[in-house]
Amino acid sequence: MTRRWLIGLDVDGTILLQDETMSPGVPEAVARLRDAGHEVTIATGRSWMATRHYVETLGLTPQYVVCSNGAVTMRRVGDEWERWNVETFDPFPVLGLLRDRLPEARYMVELGSGQRLFTEQLDDWTLDGGRQVTFEELSDEPVSRIVVVSPGHDEEDFHRLVADAGLNEVSYAIGWTAWLDIAPMGVDKGTALERVRTELGFDGERVLVAGDGRNDIGMFGWALSLGGRAVAMGQAPDVVKDAAGELTADVVDGGLARALDTVPLPGEPHPAPAQVTTREWELG
Secondary structure, eight states, X not given: OBSSOEEEEOSBTTTBOTTSOBOTTXXXXXXXXXXXXXXXXXXXXXXXXXXXXHHHHTTOOOSEEEEGGGTEEEEEETTEEEEEEEOOBOOHHHHHHHHHHOTTOEEEEEETTSOEEESSOOTTSOOTTOEEXXXXXXXXXXXXXXXXXXXXXXXXXXXXXXXXXXXXXXEEXXXXXXXXXXXXXXXXXXXXXXXXXXXXXXXXXXXXXXXXXXXXXXXXXXXXXXXXXXXXXXXXXXXXXXXXXXXXOOGGGTHHHHXXXXXXXXXXXXXXXXXXXXXXXXXX
């Protein structure tokens, strides 16, 4: 097993502030670990199209990047990228349940190829190369995700909807600006990162993940089950904090940089002297 660390980072609310600028100290902290030879990658709910920019902006050079809440894993091939692993499911029954309950909502699906089909324009979603279709056409072929945006409904509304619709055969997450994101059953960031870890041969105790949303709970559980580290951002909901092994400061206060600065460089003891080891860490 390699002695380097595998570090998987959420994007929105972890790397990025709400205005999509970098959280304080993140570029410098990431560069420190990258230059030391650690494998720093991204594990996000965003599509690859909306993720690649930040991989390049941060100067990351990972072999794999996890997108679409684990349904898509990209692999670097030279200077290009390929869709290395793609999980899909039949969207027809799920879309039927959702339309009955949210007839006025806007819907989008992401095909295994990465193309996006949508019923209406979705603000804050990258739809370049996408195609507007009828609702019925969304179910024409297997998809890697379904996204539902319903103005006027908040996160609690979506949780009640999921329970009422009985969506227990797919995995779902609520976006930080209240959209419902549905993935294949049993697929999350953690399942994708485990595939990456196995492929690259990383020791489970040298895994660190960081995030702030409900879609990070799966990768938190995965990292902790291996003896690794799971860091929740300070502004995360309580249910996310409870799933983590450590807490750091809010994204606006550079919480990710603080956590990354505790990862030891080669030659330093393991764990590093400044490493956070309990959830009761005082942020100060």
